[in-house]
Amino acid sequence: MTAEAVAFVGVAVVxxxxxxxxxxxxxxxxxxxxxxxxxxxxxxxxxxxxxxFLFGVQLxxxxxxxxxxxxxxxxxxxxxxxRTIRQASRYLINGALLSVAVFAGVAGFLVQAPLAGARxxxxxxxxxAVGRAxxxxxxxxxxxxxxxxxxxLLGALYFARSEP
Amino acid sequence: xxxxxYLTLAALVFAIGLFGxxxxxxxxxxLLGIELMxxxxxxxxxxxxxxxxxxxGILFTLFTIAITVAExxxxxxxVIVIFRVRRTVEADHLDLLRG
Numbered sequence: 001m002t003a004e005a006v007a008f009v010g011v012a013v014v015x016x017x018x019x020x021x022x023x024x025x026x027x028x029x030x031x032x033x034x035x036x037x038x039x040x041x042x043x044x045x046x047x048x049x050x051x052x053f054l055f056g057v058q059l060x061x062x063x064x065x066x067x068x069x070x071x072x073x074x075x076x077x078x079x080x081x082x083r084t085i086r087q088a089s090r091y092l093i094n095g096a097l098l099s100v101a102v103f104a105g106v107a108g109f110l111v112q113a114p115l116a117g118a119r120x121x122x123x124x125x126x127x128x129a130v131g132r133a134x135x136x137x138x139x140x141x142x143x144x145x146x147x148x149x150x151x152x153l154l155g156a157l158y159f160a161r162s163e164p
Numbered sequence: 165x166x167x168x169x170y171l172t173l174a175a176l177v178f179a180i181g182l183f184g185x186x187x188x189x190x191x192x193x194x195l196l197g198i199e200l201m202x203x204x205x206x207x208x209x210x211x212x213x214x215x216x217x218x219x220x221g222i223l224f225t226l227f228t229i230a231i232t233v234a235e236x237x238x239x240x241x242x243v244i245v246i247f248r249v250r251r252t253v254e255a256d257h258l259d260l261l262r263g
């Protein structure tokens with residue numbers, strides 16, 4: 001096995017294990033900590049796919065931003081309730097059956113599809129090309145994204161305002 | 165590793181996230197499952213971009229990550245408002261729109 005294969009197997013084990021822990025742990029707070037591990041593992045998968053810029057974005061926005069927001073939400077609702085949120089699950093067997101069926105469907109498609117075995121070599125700096133594309137061909141979507149973030153900010157503020 | 169390995173990993177994470185969405189009672193827990201599913205899609209996008217030599221997938225992943233963060237912020241704001249009004253975040257208890 002090459003170094004890349006060893007790294008891939010290691011990351012895959014961590015990612016799948018922490019993902020399972022996210023959906024199975026009874027304590028919601030632990031669930032978020034495992035989600036942080038899963039998000040960082042996803043970032044390492046991006047690194048293996050030669051996208052270090054996405055790894056940085058993943059760490060900053062997801063592992064940094066999303067996890068912090070969710071922890072805030074948990075702390076708020078938990079303090080308001082005044083007890084630790086235990087979370088029960090329901091329909092375990094039905095959910096597992098449906099998830100396995102979806103995976104089987106995707107896997108059946110993957111087996112049939114003609115997929116590339118080897119990746120082409122990297123030509124030049126990918127981060128540089130991403131930056132050029134963001135202010136070139138993708139400039140308008142980038143601006144729209146900025147507008148969307150402002151709208152989301154205003155929306156969240158509106159929801160979270162104190163009652164008059 | 166071949167492209168199929170990355171796609172299989174992403175499909176597994178997607179199935180696990182779907183399981184979480186289907187089985188969690190807590191609204192925040194359901195949101196966490198959705199996060200996992202979106203992550204799996206991002207892995208797919210980057211893998212296809214890398215193996216086809218096209219930059220589009222990586223750019224698309226940047227956009228989906230940013231949009232997801234906005235979605236989480238608004239979603240959690242809604243959860244907190246629901247909690248304020250109804251004193252619960254259990255999805256089963258939120259049946260106000262049931263006919």
